[in-house]
Each structure stands twice: as C-alpha cells, then as structure tokens.
Amino acid sequence: MNNPGPPAEFGLIARHFRPLAGPGSLDLLDDAALLEPPPGRHLVFTADAMVAGVHFLSDDPADTVGAKLLRVNLSDLAAMGATPLAYLMTVSAPRDTSDAWFAAFAAGLARDQARFGIALLGGDTTATPGPMTLSLTAIGHVAPNAALRRRGAMAGDEVWVTGTIGDGALGLLALQGRVPDPDGWLANRYRLPEPRLGLALHGVVSACMDVSDGLVQDLGHLCRAAGLAAIIEAGLVPRSPAALAAGEDWLPTCLTGGDDYELLMAVPSNHTDALLAAASAQGCRVTRIGRFGVGHEVRVLDGTGLTIRLDRPGWSHF
Amino acid sequence: MNNPGPPAEFGLIARHFRPLAGPGSLDLLDDAALLEPPPGRHLVFTADAMVAGVHFLSDDPADTVGAKLLRVNLSDLAAMGATPLAYLMTVSAPRDTSDAWFAAFAAGLARDQARFGIALLGGDTTATPGPMTLSLTAIGHVAPNAALRRRGAMAGDEVWVTGTIGDGALGLLALQGRVPDPDGWLANRYRLPEPRLGLALHGVVSACMDVSDGLVQDLGHLCRAAGLAAIIEAGLVPRSPAALAAGEDWLPTCLTGGDDYELLMAVPSNHTDALLAAASAQGCRVTRIGRFGVGHEVRVLDGTGLTIRLDRPGWSHF
Known part of the structure; x- marks a missing residue:
C-alpha cells in the first residue's frame, strides 16, 4: 500500500x-x-x-x-x-x-x-x-578541424572585437547605483549578453576567444597562447553610447571589467574584407582595436601614444 | 606595461x-x-x-x-x-x-x-x-538502440538488484553517530558508491535504473513507466553484514533510504541465466527480490506475506 x-x-x-x-x-x-x-x-x-x-x-x-x-x-x-x-x-x-x-x-x-x-x-x-x-x-x-582556437595569432595580425566593450561591467555598477543608466540599457547588457553565434570565422581569424574576464586580461590569454605581445589603442575600443555617456573616468573599467561576452579575434590584415563580410552577414559590428607583435605584454595606449596603467588586468571569479 | x-x-x-x-x-x-x-x-x-x-x-x-x-x-x-x-x-x-x-x-x-x-x-x-x-x-x-531504459518492464518480469541495499543510508546515519559502524564499512559505502559499469545487460533486462532515492520510490518509477505494479519481499532484499548487524529496526531505512547507487532491473524469468552470467563476468552480486504485476502500486511484504507500511517511499533532494 x-x-x-x-x-x-x-x-x-x-x-x-x-x-x-x-x-x-x-x-x-x-x-x-x-x-x-x-x-x-x-x-x-x-x-x-x-x-x-x-x-x-x-x-x-x-x-x-x-x-x-x-x-x-x-x-x-x-x-x-x-x-x-x-x-x-x-x-x-x-x-x-x-x-x-x-x-x-x-x-x-x-x-x-x-x-x-x-x-x-x-x-x-x-x-x-x-x-x-x-x-x-x-x-x-x-566541422572537423574547423574549430576556432585561442592559439594561432601571428605577429602583425590585427586585434578585432565584436560589439561594444565594457557595457557588462558598467551594467553591474549601474545596478549597484554607481553609474547612471537612465534607460536601463547597461543593466540589460549585464543581464543579457549577446552570444556572437553564426559568424563564418573559420579560415578568417587566426585565433579567437570570448571576452568574459576583461578585455586586457583575455587579450593576455591570446598573447600567451601565441608567445606574442599586443598593443591596443584605448580610443579604438568600441564603447556604446551609454558607456561613453558614463564618462571617461570609466574607461579603465571598460577595458578590464568582466561580462562582455564579445569575441576577441586575431585577424591577418589581408583577411579584413572577409571578416567584415562575415560580420555584415550577421548584422554584427566588428572593430579593429590593435595589433599583435613580438614580446609578451599587453599594452594599452592613450590618444598620445602613452601607455595607460591599469590597476588590474581583469576579473577573477575566485 | x-x-x-x-x-x-x-x-x-x-x-x-x-x-x-x-x-x-x-x-x-x-x-x-x-x-x-x-x-x-x-x-x-x-x-x-x-x-x-x-x-x-x-x-x-x-x-x-x-x-x-x-x-x-x-x-x-x-x-x-x-x-x-x-x-x-x-x-x-x-x-x-x-x-x-x-x-x-x-x-x-x-x-x-x-x-x-x-x-x-x-x-x-x-x-x-x-x-x-x-x-x-x-x-x-x-551502441545504437542498445541503451537500457526505465520503461519496458512486463507483468511477470522479476525484480532484481545488484549489490546490497541500504548501506548508503545507514552509512550517513553512522557518520551522524546514529548507527554503529565499528569498522567504518557503512560510512565507506556512503562516501564511495560502486557504479555497476560493464554489465552486459542489453537484451537481458527489460528495464533498468539506478537506485539513488530509495529502493521503494525508485521501483515506483519503473512501475509508472510501464503502467505496472510490483511486489517485493523484504526478506529477499540483499543487505550487507554491516546492515544486518545494525538490526531489523533499520529495515525500513534500507528500503527507503537514498545513496545506494545499485542497479534495479526488470528481468524476464527466462533471462535469469543470462543475467547471472553477465553479473558473474563482472564479479557483481545480483539478487531477485520480487516481481512486476498488474496494478500501479509498490508493495513490500514481510516474511508472513503481510504488507509493510513505510512512512515515506524514498528521498527527495528538494
């Protein structure tokens, strides 16, 4: 029973x-x-x-x-x-x-x-x-052997990203009341990242990863995997209107904050057209922000060519 | 830098x-x-x-x-x-x-x-x-179409289990100081269940699942999946020497406690030899404990054929 x-x-x-x-x-x-x-x-x-x-x-x-x-x-x-x-x-x-x-x-x-x-x-x-x-x-x-990998960047390859960088980190700060977010756009980016699926990047990029722990830190991963350095120009890093409206004081947060979930790519300079075509087919913005070179550091340059010092490269969940 | x-x-x-x-x-x-x-x-x-x-x-x-x-x-x-x-x-x-x-x-x-x-x-x-x-x-x-399933038991199939039942639940109680466990055998069974991999059961059993939330409750899953009832005899349910040493007061705990991770199987009676051969090849004990029949209940009989009433059929993790 x-x-x-x-x-x-x-x-x-x-x-x-x-x-x-x-x-x-x-x-x-x-x-x-x-x-x-x-x-x-x-x-x-x-x-x-x-x-x-x-x-x-x-x-x-x-x-x-x-x-x-x-x-x-x-x-x-x-x-x-x-x-x-x-x-x-x-x-x-x-x-x-x-x-x-x-x-x-x-x-x-x-x-x-x-x-x-x-x-x-x-x-x-x-x-x-x-x-x-x-x-x-x-x-x-x-497809077999078509997976994108973190390793594979070559000196001279360009550094590209999808979408805009820093919205996720600013969105968290907005939800904590520390950054203005009048229409909730930043909070929405923190809560609902946009996975960049469907881009035909095989044979176009030489390395790829998603930016989840901060742009500078994650770029360091691509550099270490290839035994290279990279220089990016802060002024080229794409920021949303809402991120720009928050002000330049938040630039370091955009460069090092987590939760972007955009793609970070190494692209040979003669593949630019193919990258733009792949992105256009998906309605996805892509932006060149720098270049890989010989060495082992990630440097971020300001508008005058001087290196910006950052307190921390990125975000650790532990 | x-x-x-x-x-x-x-x-x-x-x-x-x-x-x-x-x-x-x-x-x-x-x-x-x-x-x-x-x-x-x-x-x-x-x-x-x-x-x-x-x-x-x-x-x-x-x-x-x-x-x-x-x-x-x-x-x-x-x-x-x-x-x-x-x-x-x-x-x-x-x-x-x-x-x-x-x-x-x-x-x-x-x-x-x-x-x-x-x-x-x-x-x-x-x-x-x-x-x-x-x-x-x-x-x-x-292999394609060789996966064992919970559904498929037929009226008249026997109920079989691997190993011994109730050690995991008693092991947890032993670690809480509520059941004697002089040599730590029961605690070890709670901490290190034995997955019954490698048994050649395809074509031998008509239904199979692992017992993780209590024998009676999990047998109910096989019954519901087949639209059947089952009767098991408490005296046939295999218990370890340590579980038997704990005393008959703990029988209901063995029948309804979680953490067994033994296999519970529906076996057509003419497949008994094949089951025993498959178990023997892996050095795994198997025991017949009851039978499936028409209806929709799980009944547990004592040595006199009377139904044992259990406070709860098994364990929910929520």
Whole structure:
C-alpha cells in the first residue's frame, strides 16, 4: 500500500523543465539522455557555473538569470565557431525559492532555446542552504578541424572585437547605483549578453576567444597562447553610447571589467574584407582595436601614444 | 606595461585540474573542449549536482567527495548500459577552501579516472559565499538502440538488484553517530558508491535504473513507466553484514533510504541465466527480490506475506 508518489523535486521538473526538454532527453524520465551525434561533425563542450551574488544579482529577474546562464555558455560555443545543439543543467536552489521564480527562469530559457536553436537534454535539481547555484553544460558541433582556437595569432595580425566593450561591467555598477543608466540599457547588457553565434570565422581569424574576464586580461590569454605581445589603442575600443555617456573616468573599467561576452579575434590584415563580410552577414559590428607583435605584454595606449596603467588586468571569479 | 598574469582561478586550475584533463580538453586552455564522437556509437549524457551538507558531509575526506561526484554520475551511465567517455565539472567553492582540499579532491578524481576509463574534458571554477557546490556532466557511449531504459518492464518480469541495499543510508546515519559502524564499512559505502559499469545487460533486462532515492520510490518509477505494479519481499532484499548487524529496526531505512547507487532491473524469468552470467563476468552480486504485476502500486511484504507500511517511499533532494 505504499504509493511512491513523486515528491516535490519531480513536480518541479515536470512543471518547469520538461517543457524545455528536446530530442534525446527521453522527457527527463530516464537516468541519462541519448544523443546521436550529427554525422561527420565533431562535438564542442563547455560548462559554466553561476552563483547568486557572484555572477548575477539575487534580485535579477529570473527570466534573465536563465537566459544569461545559457548565453554565457553559448558565447563559449561561439568562440569556438560551433553551432549549438543541446544542454544539460543543474539547479541548486534555496528551499524557499518560489514556483513563480522557477516559472520565469524556465520562460527565459524557453525564449532563448527557440532563438538559438538549442534544447534541454538533462540535468538535476537539488536544494541548497546557500545561494542559488546554477551550472550548465552546452554541447555544440563543428566541422572537423574547423574549430576556432585561442592559439594561432601571428605577429602583425590585427586585434578585432565584436560589439561594444565594457557595457557588462558598467551594467553591474549601474545596478549597484554607481553609474547612471537612465534607460536601463547597461543593466540589460549585464543581464543579457549577446552570444556572437553564426559568424563564418573559420579560415578568417587566426585565433579567437570570448571576452568574459576583461578585455586586457583575455587579450593576455591570446598573447600567451601565441608567445606574442599586443598593443591596443584605448580610443579604438568600441564603447556604446551609454558607456561613453558614463564618462571617461570609466574607461579603465571598460577595458578590464568582466561580462562582455564579445569575441576577441586575431585577424591577418589581408583577411579584413572577409571578416567584415562575415560580420555584415550577421548584422554584427566588428572593430579593429590593435595589433599583435613580438614580446609578451599587453599594452594599452592613450590618444598620445602613452601607455595607460591599469590597476588590474581583469576579473577573477575566485 | 600591464602584464595580465593569471589570477588565482587559473593557478588553481593549472595545479589541480589540468593534470586530470584528457583528449579533447585542449589542456583546459580554450573556451570549450572538442570531442570526436566514437564512430557508430550514440552518446549518453547525465548531470548531477552535489552540495556540501546536502549530498555529502562538509568534513568528508575531499578525495571521497571527488570520487563520489564522479561515481553518482557513472552510476547513471551504468543504468543506461553506457561506457564512460569523458566529463565536465563545475566547482563553486567557498573562498577559504584550502589548496590541500583541492589537491585531495583532484586525487580522488584521478584515481577514479584511471579505474573507470574517463577523463576531464572541461569545466569552470568559481567562488561561492555558500557551501561547496559541485556539478558534473558525464558523457558515455552506447551502441545504437542498445541503451537500457526505465520503461519496458512486463507483468511477470522479476525484480532484481545488484549489490546490497541500504548501506548508503545507514552509512550517513553512522557518520551522524546514529548507527554503529565499528569498522567504518557503512560510512565507506556512503562516501564511495560502486557504479555497476560493464554489465552486459542489453537484451537481458527489460528495464533498468539506478537506485539513488530509495529502493521503494525508485521501483515506483519503473512501475509508472510501464503502467505496472510490483511486489517485493523484504526478506529477499540483499543487505550487507554491516546492515544486518545494525538490526531489523533499520529495515525500513534500507528500503527507503537514498545513496545506494545499485542497479534495479526488470528481468524476464527466462533471462535469469543470462543475467547471472553477465553479473558473474563482472564479479557483481545480483539478487531477485520480487516481481512486476498488474496494478500501479509498490508493495513490500514481510516474511508472513503481510504488507509493510513505510512512512515515506524514498528521498527527495528538494
């Protein structure tokens, strides 16, 4: 007479996560999911965790939390030149998390699933006595030997970025009341980064990564991977109207703050036209900001050619 | 003159996690990992999270925490009949976590990687103001259409389990001082479950899952998936000498406690010999404990044929 009815955990999953489940998920009812790999393709994997109070604000709208969790991982797929396929997610939630929070969180995921062509494959939901802690593993696919890599920049290659730099860091400061953000544009950029998927960069760029921990620090990664130096001109780094309106005092924050999720690329100078064509096809802005050279440092020059000293190169989550 | 030296996060990864990184991980230096799927195989994915104080004890030895994190996921692969391939992991650690803790955590993973034939593919390390929160996505592979499933049990099939049931739940109680455990055997079973990989169960079992939330509750999942009932005899449920020594008062705990990570199988009665041969080939104990039938309940019978009433069928992590 023991009726093993599903406990709360299973109700949560059925209400909010099963509607997100795609092919191979087996409706989240089995111990694991099944995936037939796309024929002739290699798979690309990335995993990122987000903790309330560290990577997002506890009072961020739940739909943006779900979307950001997915997008920071999609940005890693974009940096490899991969096409999104599926994702797994674990959610460790405080026991007093409302059903409405889960509903909005799932709605944010559902919208982005439709937009980016990806679906939930599996995961786990648990309680935590700590802050909401989310982990997502994204799976993409790419043609063999076509993945973009961090290594590969050559001396003389130009440094290019997509979009605008610094909005995410300023958006966090805006949400903390430290930077004016009259129309909420900066906050929106912090909450909803734009993964630069779909750019045909294979054979065009010699190295690529996404800027998540600060432009200067992340450029250092490309330099170390290639055994090179880089010089960028602060005046060339693309900033949004909202970032410019915040004032020049915030320039160092833009150069070193995290949460950009734009692509940082090494581009041979004779590939400029191909890069511009690839970007134009996706309606994506790209900007040349500097050049790789011999050495091992990243230098940022002001308008007079002098080196700008920065207190820290970027952001560490630890 | 800004030297973008790697911050603490990268040192941690280099010291402790890079040595775990396998083929396709790109030494954890890129934005994502690359994997060429094994030709002709389907992939199997599972993800589980573990939170200190919920799924393991904060003072559990760190090497067992790493091993358990991997093993609970390997148990899901085992339940699908899959062969381990690679894993991704996110670690959200309190800022005061010692380097020694990370070293031991990684050592536990390294030992199990060698034993189970799996390697680290990628992941993320972040700080958290809350308890240590770990998430792991395991990837396995299986022949097309050979994955074991939860659905598929037929009326008349026998209910079988691997290993012994209840040790994990009693082990947690032992660590809390509520159950005697003179030689630490039960605690060890709680900390280091044994994933039942490598059993040749395709074509032998009609349904399979791993017991992680309590035998009775998990048997309910097999029943619901098949639209069936099941009756098990408590006296047939295999218990370890340590579990038996704890006394009959703990029988309900063994039947409903979590953390077994044994396989629960539906087996047509004419497949018994094949099951025993598959188990024998791996040195794995299997025990028949009951039968599936028409209906929709799980009943547990005592030695006189009376139904045992249980306060709860199993364990919810939420």
